Amino acid sequence: MSSEQPLFMSDETVKSLLKWETLIPAVEGAMRDLSKKDVLQPPRLILPIPSKNGALLAMPAFSKSESALGCKVVTSFQNNQEKGLPSIMGTILFMDSETGKLKVIMEGTEITAWRTAAASVVATKHLHVGEKKILAILGAGTQGRIHALAMHHYFQFQEVRIWNRTESRAKALCNELGSWATHYSNKERCVRDADVIVTATYSPTPIVRLSWLKPGAHINAIGFGVKHHNELEDEIYKSESTVVWVDHMEAAQKELAELINNGVRMRGEVGQAMTLSHAQTQSSNITVFHSLGMAVEDVVAAKVVFEAHKEKLQAATRPSN
Ligand SMILES: NC(=O)C1=CN([C@@H]2O[C@H](COP(=O)(O)OP(=O)(O)OC[C@H]3O[C@@H](n4cnc5c(N)ncnc54)[C@H](O)[C@@H]3O)[C@@H](O)[C@H]2O)C=CC1
Numbered sequence: 001m002s003s004e005q006p007l008f009m010s011d012e013t014v015k016s017l018l019k020w021e022t023l024i025p026a027v028e029g030a031m032r033d034l035s036k037k038d039v040l041q042p043p044r045l046i047l048p049i050p051s052k053n054g055a056l057l058a059m060p061a062f063s064k065s066e067s068a069l070g071c072k073v074v075t076s077f078q079n080n081q082e083k084g085l086p087s088i089m090g091t092i093l094f095m096d097s098e099t100g101k102l103k104v105i106m107e108g109t110e111i112t113a114w115r116t117a118a119a120s121v122v123a124t125k126h127l128h129v130g131e132k133k134i135l136a137i138l139g140a141g142t143q144g145r146i147h148a149l150a151m152h153h154y155f156q157f158q159e160v161r162i163w164n165r166t167e168s169r170a171k172a173l174c175n176e177l178g179s180w181a182t183h184y185s186n187k188e189r190c191v192r193d194a195d196v197i198v199t200a201t202y203s204p205t206p207i208v209r210l211s212w213l214k215p216g217a218h219i220n221a222i223g224f225g226v227k228h229h230n231e232l233e234d235e236i237y238k239s240e241s242t243v244v245w246v247d248h249m250e251a252a253q254k255e256l257a258e259l260i261n262n263g264v265r266m267r268g269e270v271g272q273a274m275t276l277s278h279a280q281t282q283s284s285n286i287t288v289f290h291s292l293g294m295a296v297e298d299v300v301a302a303k304v305v306f307e308a309h310k311e312k313l314q315a316a317t318r319p320s321n
């Protein structure tokens, strides 16, 4: 019987091993595999904790092609900011997919941030047809920050605009990012003319209006507050020119049930969109990627990190000649 102990990887270590160059293709593969039914992933279990303004989510997945098996447990506590803690904190259990034996206990707060932004990059790549000059980000928290980095890295936007409810946080983020990011004090001005928009807040009421959107704009809607669809006004969903995509249809039927019951049609999964050529999408359509977040993204990201860790160890023990 193997007595090997599971490895523990802290967020600091995980962060040092995460790279967009390896993560984005891994997340793209996971989204494609899910839509090809090559992934086992039940809708996640969500335990709301209303008295704490929080929730706990249990998210298992198995990717056949990657032989990656694991489960993330993640919490979302909206009041953590005032306590100096991240709002979203996760832990990933990564198992041997042949035996089920636990191999790694990985802190999953960094992975959650990075893989969510990577999924938005993938969605933007496959759903947005036009040029990518102006990016508008609403929300300057963990997700706002990581989306700015991922999107700027991948698409090299000419202009990155950031708005936050508390203006000083948007300013501070732009100061950290450098001259390529500009803070906006008015969210309408931030969104108008933007080619791509990211909403990453806990706002319980709409922060984007249809009349602000230019034809062909693409929105990555990330926020998961009381519901998964607070951030966009109803008119955006009701408009005939809007096409809504999700990461996982089965999960959307549960988590976006209110929208679906109100007649909003989910066009499909981003993984399905990958097989459509852009010619099949009207360039004047507004596209929305409703990002729920998927366990398979976490599990393949954990595999990427674990492989990078093993490679680093091997390189350190390789004799130099
Ligand atoms: N789709 C996915 O896979 C994931 C979604 N999320 C969601 O993304 C959102 C942002 O998460 P983090 O950046 O980690 O949180 P954070 O706490 O770091 O940032 C939250 C942001 O929301 C803003 N905010 C809070 N209440 C607001 C209101 N009433 N109106 C306008 N802005 C408001 C804050 O100013 C802050 O900028 C959350 O809703 C979270 O649940 C987070 C991780 C994964």
Ligand SMILES: O=C([O-])C1=[NH+]CCC1
Pocket (backbone or CB within 6 Å): 057, 074, 076, 088, 112, 224, 292, 293, 294
């Ligand atoms: O997928 C995820 O990890 C989350 N989605 C919403 C909050 C955390």
